[in-house]
Amino acid sequence: RTTNVITHAFAPGTLDTYGSGLLFYHCYCDARKIPEPQRAPASSDLIAACAASAAGNYAGGTVENYVAGRKYWKISWGGFPDVRAWHIxxxxxxxxxxxxxxxxxxxxxxxxxxxxxxxxxxxxxxxxIAAILAQLNPDVPLDAATGSCLKTGFYSRARVGEITVKTLQSFDPTVHVKPSDVRYE
Structure with missing residues (x-):
């Protein structure tokens, strides 16, 4: 039960990609014949060496994600988010x-x-924005929603992925805005 509850502490995106960081880490350890008992708990030196091995081969953002991006550090320090998640x-x-x-x-x-x-x-x-809005009809629900999304993203300086969902199936009413969340002040 404890493990199940703890898994709910991680963002869905972390759990969606949970295996990629672990796979990279274990491939690194396998290639260097690191014994299983030394892999967990992982020493700072081992994880640093693994992260450094990715430098120059991957985009900096990829390595940053492997080594828990800086925005994650503001919450709590990580290391490889997948490997850190496994430890926790x-x-x-x-x-x-x-x-x-x-x-x-x-x-x-x-x-x-x-x-x-x-x-x-x-x-x-x-x-x-004005050119796009000129092509939309505010009386058509899809156009109204598109225009609202466009203006919200622009004026809040958000990325489109932060205010939209990829598919209807990925909509989560506990996370995403619903019509019932709208209020007028």
Missing amino acids: IHGVPWVPNKAEFDAIIRGAIALQPPSASRKKRQPYTEEI
């Missing part, structure tokens, strides 16, 4: 060195291959 779920101590991982992340970003990063996209401007 199984009640195994977690002891990585935050300062060392911060330096590894900065280095990984500096070493990322040019092919690993996307070109920056042009930002939406008020002119682009």
